[in-house]
Amino acid sequence: MDTIEIRKPDDFHLHLRRSELLRKVLPHTVNQFARGLIMPNTRPGPIITNEHVDNYRNEICSVLTKDQLAEFSPLMTIQITQETTPEIINKAEQARAIAAKIYPQGVTTNSENGVVDFRGLYPVFETMQELDMVLSLHGESPQEMVPGLEKEKTFLHTLRMIARDFPKLRIVLEHITTEDAVKCVLELPETVAATITVHHLFLTLDDVIGYSKDSKGLMQSHNFCKPIAKTVYDRAALRKVATSGNPKFFFGSDSAPHLKGSKECASVCAGVFTAPVALPLLCQMFEYLGHLEDRLEPFVSEFGAKFYRLPLNSERICCVKKEWIVPQEYDGIVPFMAGQKIYWQVET
Ligand SMILES: [Zn+2]
DSSP: OOEEEEEOOEEEEEOOOSHHHHHHHHHHHHTTOSEEEEOOOOSSSOOOSHHHHHHHHHHHHHHSOHHHHHHOEEEEEEEEOTTOOHHHHHHHHHTTEEEEEEOBTTSSTTOTTOBSOSGGGHHHHHHHHHHTOEEEEOOOOOOTTSOGGGHHHHHHHHHHHHHHHOTTOOEEEOSOOSHHHHHHHHHSOTTEEEEEOSHHHHOOTHHHHTOSTTTTTSOOGGGOOSSOOOOHHHHHHHHHHHTTTOTTEEEOOOBOOOOHHHHSSSSOOOOBBOGGGHHHHHHHHHHHTTOHHHHHHIIIIIHHHHHTTOOOOOOEEEEEEEEEEOOSOBTTBOBTTTTOEEEEEEOO
8 A cells, every 4th residue: 555545633742832933833733734732831930820821823824824723723731730720621621621730740841830739730630520621641750769660650659549539531652652541541531541652652761762673773852752751662662552442542643843953962852753754654554563554543533532532633634655865954953763764654
């Protein structure tokens, strides 16, 4: 099969940043996706009020051309901090934020004002449950004594607790990286789903710290992200479940651009810029696993929309099997798999 036509996909986990960076990265998503769930951990300040939600949406829309506006919709989120109240959530819902996101404190980019005490947020979860707003979780333990590689596994206790105490609250465990997370989401009720990124379908920890063949013994800072990629067994579990046709698992790129200088330095920012290569790489992976025809479209274009109770996109998009070399950078941002060969591309 050399071409595949699918319903235009959605990206249910996307970092667009602001100002100059927003202008640089947004076109890459608009080319492939009809909607993106926009993450709220922006700089200078995070999106934590209804005014922020409105302003950020306006900023994103102001960057889009008229044609692009007809083709792409930003789906807004608000960040839950320890100070978030039910009233703030109510107002955010009125501002059409469809999800509220929690970053445990200190685990990733711009998570300084993240959450430590989840029980303290129960009134907020109660309100979200009533409003039918989705809780989106960066699933890593904020506890300092939990080692980095164990943080996702340890966080699953918190996920189980929230799912048990709020049986009608829809929860997404974002960018899962472990077999433990896969098993946990499979066990929990239908209200709990997970997003899977494209880079976690390709990478293991060895591709970050220089033990894989491709890394030639050198640390690969552009593959560094949070949660960090884990073992081949974890990756196999992600590949298996992503192509299993289970509607609890859908696509969220977690495309997280940083300027080259912030990725090629002593203190490297976490995040992989996957937007330009997301759909081509998904085609490649689903083809490799023998599920291009039957399971790619549900994973990228249907399951997420259904979980978020959004209409399915009616537009279609075509991908063709045609080799290309990923550019070394796009406007000062190094993309995932820069300089490497990819076997599929989006037909424009
Ligand atoms: Zn993210």
